[in-house]
Amino acid sequence: xxxxxxxxxxxxxxxxxxxxxxxxxxxxxxxxxxxxxxxxxxxxxxxxxxxxxxxxxxxxxxxxxxxxxxx
Numbered sequence: 001x002x003x004x005x006x007x008x009x010x011x012x013x014x015x016x017x018x019x020x021x022x023x024x025x026x027x028x029x030x031x032x033x034x035x036x037x038x039x040x041x042x043x044x045x046x047x048x049x050x051x052x053x054x055x056x057x058x059x060x061x062x063x064x065x066x067x068x069x070x071x
Contacts, residue, residue: 022066029062030054 014020034050045053 025066026059026062029058033058 030051033054034045034047037050037053038045
């Protein structure tokens with residue numbers, strides 16, 4: 001039995017969804033934050049630390065900005 005998400009059309013549908021696009025945008029911001037903070041620290045801080053730090057310091061403002069862009 002094949003999972004519909006494994007088919008080309010299922011994958012395309014997921015990638016076009018607004019939820020997936022928001023996930024991707026947030027992930028990119030976290031990776032950018034990871035790079036910046038790793039440069040400051042002089043070593044790779046790791047994704048989990050960057051994720052936690054970004055959520056605490058930046059996520060709420062980032063989401064408000066995204067909502068403002070949509071309106």
